[in-house]
Amino acid sequence: MQTRLPFTFRSTVDSFLRTVPRQPRQLRSSSTNQPSNRKPAMDQNEHHTDAHRRPKKLIFAPGDIAPTSNEPTPEPQPQAIPAPTTTLEALRTATSTPNSTTETEVLSNAARAHQFGTNPPLTISQIHGTNPLHQFNTWFRDPRLPASSAPETCTLSTASLPSGRVSARVVYLKELDERGWVVYSNWGSREGKGGQVFGGESGDTLDAMPEPDSDSEQPAITAEVGDGNKWGALTFSWASVERQVRVEGLLEPLRREESEMYWRTRERGSRIGGWASWQSRVLWAAEPAQMEVNQRRKSVVSLQGDGERVIPVDIEQTDVEDGRALLEAKVREMEERFAGVEDIPLPPFWGGVRLVPESVEFWQGRRSRLHDRFRYVRVEGQGEDAKWRVQRLSP
Numbered sequence: 182m183q184t185r186l187p188f189t190f191r192s193t194v195d196s197f198l199r200t201v202p203r204q205p206r207q208l209r210s211s212s213t214n215q216p217s218n219r220k221p222a223m224d225q226n227e228h229h230t231d232a233h234r235r236p237k238k239l240i241f242a243p244g245d246i247a248p249t250s251n252e253p254t255p256e257p258q259p260q261a262i263p264a265p266t267t268t269l270e271a272l273r274t275a276t277s278t279p280n281s282t283t284e285t286e287v288l289s290n291a292a293r294a295h296q297f298g299t300n301p302p303l304t305i306s307q308i309h310g311t312n313p314l315h316q317f318n319t320w321f322r323d324p325r326l327p328a329s330s331a332p333e334t335c336t337l338s339t340a341s342l343p344s345g346r347v348s349a350r351v352v353y354l355k356e357l358d359e360r361g362w363v364v365y366s367n368w369g370s371r372e373g374k375g376g377q378v379f380g381g382e383s384g385d386t387l388d389a390m391p392e393p394d395s396d397s398e399q400p401a402i403t404a405e406v407g408d409g410n411k412w413g414a415l416t417f418s419w420a421s422v423e424r425q426v427r428v429e430g431l432l433e434p435l436r437r438e439e440s441e442m443y444w445r446t447r448e449r450g451s452r453i454g455g456w457a458s459w460q461s462r463v464l465w466a467a468e469p470a471q472m473e474v475n476q477r478r479k480s481v482v483s484l485q486g487d488g489e490r491v492i493p494v495d496i497e498q499t500d501v502e503d504g505r506a507l508l509e510a511k512v513r514e515m516e517e518r519f520a521g522v523e524d525i526p527l528p529p530f531w532g533g534v535r536l537v538p539e540s541v542e543f544w545q546g547r548r549s550r551l552h553d554r555f556r557y558v559r560v561e562g563q564g565e566d567a568k569w570r571v572q573r574l575s576p
Contacts, residue, residue: 235439236358236564239318242446243333243354297546299423303553305571313541313557313569317426318357320543325422337364337536338414339377339432348377354415355443359565361537362415362428363435365443367460369530378432378534379409413536423546430538440532445524452525456518457511465504537563542574552576 309316326332333354340347356363368379411433417426444452519525542556554574561568 236360238356238358239314240321240333240354240357242356242443243321243328296548297423297552298548300545302547303543303545303555305555305573308543308555308571310571311569312565312567313538313543314357314359314361316543316557317541320419320424320426321357323419323422326419330419330421332417332419334417335362335364336416336418338416340410340412341377342410354417355533356535358535360563361430361535363533363535364415365440365531365533367455367458367528367531368434368534369528377409378411378413379434415536425544427542427544428536428538429540430536432534432536435533435535437527437532441527443533444527444531449525453512453515453519455531456515456525456528458508464507465502467503547576550576 309319321332331353335352335354336349337352338347338349352364352366354362355365411431413430413432415426415428419425444455447455538557538559540556540558542554545553547553554576556572556574557569558572559567560570
C-alpha cells in the first residue's frame with residue numbers, strides 16, 4: 182500500500198515570518214557592482230574587529246546567471262531518449278560473470294582504457310608553494326574549463342556518527358575565500374546532511390542553522406557546534422583537462438549575514454523553493470507489491486520499452502500519484518505567503534557551510550596510470566596565515 186508521510190513545518194515558518202516585514206525592501210548590491218561613490222564591502226567593514234572580518238573571496242557564485250526579469254524559467258520541452266546501441270547491448274550480461282562475448286572483447290584489446298596525456302608532467306615548480314587555495318583558484322580558472330562545463334560541480338561527502346555510514350551528493354561550489362570552500366543548502370533537515378554534520382533528532386520542525394561564536398576570532402568548527410560529525414570532503418573532477426582536486430577538512434556554518442549575500446543572488450523561484458522543500462524528508466513511499474502493480478501499467482511499460490520514446494509533457498497529471506503534488510502544494514503555499522514581498526528573506530534553516538581544509542590534493546593524469554599527485558597538509562595556522570607541508574604521493 183502507498184504511504185504518505187507527514188510534511189509540515191508551519192510552526193518554523195510562522196514563527197520566522199512574524200519578524201519579517203511584508204513591505205518590499207531594496208536589494209543590497211554586491212561588492213562587484215556597487216556605485217562608484219560607495220566603498221567596497223571590505224572597506225565598509227574596516228572598523229569591525231578581526232573577529233567579524235569577512236574572509237577575502239577568490240571565487241563568488243561561479244556559473245550563476247543574473248536574472249533578467251521575475252518571469253519563471255521556461256519549462257523544458259520533452260526530449261526523445263535514444264535506445265541503447267546494439268554494441269552496448271552485446272556487452273551487457275544478466276549477471277556479473279563475463280560471458281565469452283565480453284571476455285573476447287576485453288582480451289582482444291587490453292590497452293583500450295583511456296591513456297592520459299593532455300597535460301605536460303606536473304612538477305613542484307608548477308604549483309603554488311605556500312597556499313593550496315590559490316593553487317585551486319589557478320586550476321579553476323583554466324581557460325580550457327569554460328563556464329558551460331560547470332567546473333564548480335563537486336561531490337560533498339559526509340558521514341553519520343556513530344555508524345560511520347558515508348553519504349555523498351553532487352553540489353555546486355559557490356564561494357572560495359581565504360578560509361575555504363563554501364556550498365549552500367538546507368541544513369535544518371535532520372534526515373539529510375544537516376543531521377550528519379550538525380546532529381539532532383528528526384522531528385516535525387526544521388532546525389535553524391547553528392551560528393558560529395561571534396566573540397571568537399575564528400568560528401568554532403569542532404563538536405561544540407551541534408553534536409554531529411564536522412568532518413567532510415569535497416571532490417572536483419575535471420575530465421576534459423584530466424585533473425582532480427580532493428579537499429578534506431572540517432565544516433563550519435557561515436554567519437547569517439554571509440549567507441544572505443549569496444541568497445540575494447538567487448532568482449525568486451529558487452528562494453521560494455528554499456522555503457518549500459524539507460530536504461531529504463520522504464514525501465511518498467510504496468511497498469514492493471505496489472511497485473510491481475505500477476510496473477505492469479501500460480503507460481510505464483511503454484516509457485521503459487525499446488525504441489525512441491518521448492515522455493509526455495503532462496505525465497505528472499496522468500501518472501500515478503508519487504508525492505510530487507505534495508511538494509507543489511508547499512510551493513503554492515509559500516508563493517501565497519510571500520505574495521507582494523520583493524525581497525524574500527533567508528530561511529533560518531538555509532545557508533552556507535565552509536569546508537576549512539586540513540589537506541588538499543591536486544591530481545593530474547599521466548600515461549600508464551603513473552599520475553602526478555601533490556598534497557598540501559596543514560601543519561599550523563588558519564586562513565592566509567596557515568602553513569602547509571607539500572607532499573608528492575605515489576599514484
